[in-house]
Amino acid sequence: MLVNWIKRIKEALDLIVPPTVVLLSLFVIWEFSVRLTGVADYILPAPSKIMIEIIANISDYAFNTLVTIGEAIGGFILGVIVAIVGAIVMYQSRFLERGLLPVAILIKVTPVIAIAPLFVIWFGFGLFPKILIAAIITFFPVLVNCLAGMRATSSDITDLLKTLNASKFEIMIKASIPNSYPYLFASFKIAIPLAVIGAVVAEWFTGDKGLGSMIIRAHNNLDMPQLFGAVFILAFVGVLLTSLVWYIEKNVLFWHDSQKNQNKIL
Amino acid sequence: MSGCLADGEETVNGEPENIVFMAGYKPQANLPFVGVYVADNKGYFEEQGLNVDIKHSASGEHVKLLLSGDIQFSTSDAGSVLKQTSSSGAPITAVALLGQKGQQGYVALTESQINSLKDWEGKTFGYKISLPSDYVAMMVAGGVLRENIQEVSVGFDPRILTEGKVDILAVFKSNEPDTIRSLGYDVKVWDPYDYGVPTLGLTYITTQDYANINPDIVKRFLKATLKGIEFAINNPEFAIDIVLQFAPESSAEHQSFMLRTEIKDARSDYTDKNGLGTMSDSQWKSLYDHLLEYNALENEFDYKESFRSEFIDGIYESGNLVWP
Numbered sequence: 001m002l003v004n005w006i007k008r009i010k011e012a013l014d015l016i017v018p019p020t021v022v023l024l025s026l027f028v029i030w031e032f033s034v035r036l037t038g039v040a041d042y043i044l045p046a047p048s049k050i051m052i053e054i055i056a057n058i059s060d061y062a063f064n065t066l067v068t069i070g071e072a073i074g075g076f077i078l079g080v081i082v083a084i085v086g087a088i089v090m091y092q093s094r095f096l097e098r099g100l101l102p103v104a105i106l107i108k109v110t111p112v113i114a115i116a117p118l119f120v121i122w123f124g125f126g127l128f129p130k131i132l133i134a135a136i137i138t139f140f141p142v143l144v145n146c147l148a149g150m151r152a153t154s155s156d157i158t159d160l161l162k163t164l165n166a167s168k169f170e171i172m173i174k175a176s177i178p179n180s181y182p183y184l185f186a187s188f189k190i191a192i193p194l195a196v197i198g199a200v201v202a203e204w205f206t207g208d209k210g211l212g213s214m215i216i217r218a219h220n221n222l223d224m225p226q227l228f229g230a231v232f233i234l235a236f237v238g239v240l241l242t243s244l245v246w247y248i249e250k251n252v253l254f255w256h257d258s259q260k261n262q263n264k265i266l
Numbered sequence: 267m268s269g270c271l272a273d274g275e276e277t278v279n280g281e282p283e284n285i286v287f288m289a290g291y292k293p294q295a296n297l298p299f300v301g302v303y304v305a306d307n308k309g310y311f312e313e314q315g316l317n318v319d320i321k322h323s324a325s326g327e328h329v330k331l332l333l334s335g336d337i338q339f340s341t342s343d344a345g346s347v348l349k350q351t352s353s354s355g356a357p358i359t360a361v362a363l364l365g366q367k368g369q370q371g372y373v374a375l376t377e378s379q380i381n382s383l384k385d386w387e388g389k390t391f392g393y394k395i396s397l398p399s400d401y402v403a404m405m406v407a408g409g410v411l412r413e414n415i416q417e418v419s420v421g422f423d424p425r426i427l428t429e430g431k432v433d434i435l436a437v438f439k440s441n442e443p444d445t446i447r448s449l450g451y452d453v454k455v456w457d458p459y460d461y462g463v464p465t466l467g468l469t470y471i472t473t474q475d476y477a478n479i480n481p482d483i484v485k486r487f488l489k490a491t492l493k494g495i496e497f498a499i500n501n502p503e504f505a506i507d508i509v510l511q512f513a514p515e516s517s518a519e520h521q522s523f524m525l526r527t528e529i530k531d532a533r534s535d536y537t538d539k540n541g542l543g544t545m546s547d548s549q550w551k552s553l554y555d556h557l558l559e560y561n562a563l564e565n566e567f568d569y570k571e572s573f574r575s576e577f578i579d580g581i582y583e584s585g586n587l588v589w590p
Binding site: 040041042043116117118120121124125205206207208213216217219220221222223224 | 326329330333334346349350352353354355356392395396397418419420421422423425426429431564
């Protein structure tokens with residue numbers, strides 16, 4: 001048991017140490033560059049100033065971070081549900097796929113900045129328009145990957161199920177949807193940081209809470225340490241949520257070749 | 267070789283001084299923008315030995331570009347100058363005050379029957395980003411209980427009012443009231459200034475360093491732009507035609523409304539005596555004290571750093587612009 005614990009600790013350190021060393025090195029270079037050149041805080045603050053700003057206002061940052069995370073996760077869940085339902089509908093027929101895919105692409109390419117103010121008018125200024133914007137950004141990569149995963153089901157498996165008199169619905173439930181899981185998790189790793197961006201952009205147009213609102217206020221007041229503080233925390237949130245997806249994937253898809261290969265690499 | 271200008275100041279080798287002015291927003295008939303457009307069009311900059319490259323801010327980058335030395339002059343709201351100096355110690359300074367009253371007002375649809383400040387109670391008030399300090403002060407002045415008002419951040423789209431999502435909306439007096447009227451709605455406008463709230467509007471800004479090193483250029487820039495503003499006041503239609511050269515997609519009627527509104531707010535008893543653009547210590551102190559009282563400033567600082575009136579004062583004699 002002790003050996004297992006040591007092995008787990010080593011695996012965790014193997015994951016955490018390399019990026020930490022790289023990031024710390026970058027911060028050190030940044031800190032020295034700012035100090036040597038004497039750049040003013042309102043142009044580019046030193047990392048030490050940013051950390052002091054975060055620590056001095058930790059409760060503000062914590063509150064606003066929770067607001068943004070809530071909007072991002074809410075949007076992610078909504079986007080994923082709609083995307084999976086959309087993929088299942090499109091899976092039923094090529095006609096439906098060819099009909100609905102352009103609509104999905106239209107949603108994808110519509111600039112969020114253009115429609116965010118309209119969402120406030122249509123849906124009010126609570127949490128819902130922000131969740132909706134995060135959902136719109138999340139939707140497309142999940143839809144495309146889910147559908148690709150379902151269509152990539154091995155013909156050997158579908159043929160086998162057909163010989164057992166499985167219906168089209170049963171084939172979808174027993175084979176196609178499970179086959180899409182690795183594809184789904186791959187799309188989740190893309191979609192979750194996008195959901196965070198969506199929540200932040202939504203906060204720029206309405207709301208006086210959240211990291212996006214902090215960024216706008218800091219920008220207006222030329223408070224660069226606060227602006228960068230919010231950006232740093234957003235980056236941390238993005239990494240945290242993506243790591244969470246990785247962790248869930250590792251436990252849900254432990255049986256899949258992709259996880260076995262990943263373990264070999266590590 | 268050198269050329270002479272007013273007051274015996276000389277250009278270097280007869281060449282005009284190259285400077286960059288960046289307006290704090292897109293091209294439109296804000297009074298300080300108009301002063302620059304007209305000065306450029308009528309050759310006033312040329313007469314002052316200046317070659318001015320006119321740019322417009324897309325997303326609020328103008329102050330940072332000013333601080334990095336990429337531009338020499340810009341525009342900013344007086345309250346923003348104080349807030350930015352308070353937050354960051356940024357050495358920006360206002361050299362002329364074109365808004366003797368603040369830009370912000372508050373509107374309700376006439377059909378809403380909201381006629382007095384007391385009628386705001388029980389209603390929903392929408393502000394753009396942060397709760398404005400002049401709104402809070404106006405509520406205090408009007409004896410209105412804020413706990414009976416739902417205050418929400420709604421962004422910048424005025425349709426939030428016409429669609430009934432809010433009952434009262436924070437606006438720029440020279441902009442949204444006309445936009446809302448163009449949508450077919452009449453509005454009632456409240457100005458915090460009318461309730462004794464100290465507010466100030468747009469300024470020309472530069473950096474302390476630039477002003478210290480180039481006082482003559484600052485004066486020449488102000489001479490040319492204030493002459494441009496005088497021309498615009500006397501020839502508003504011509505001025506709008508010039509604005510439309512910079513903003514061809516805009517409506518002439520809307521730009522005309524903007525200019526008329528801002529010309530009205532550029533005048534006060536002080537400017538009638540001392541000249542357009544001039545400013546007093548008491549104006550800035552009152553605004554500073556108000557912002558401090560309502561927690562709109564992060565830190566206390568010497569408010570006198572935020573404005574320098576020697577340049578604008580130096581271009582007038584007995585309230586008349588000295589030209590050239």
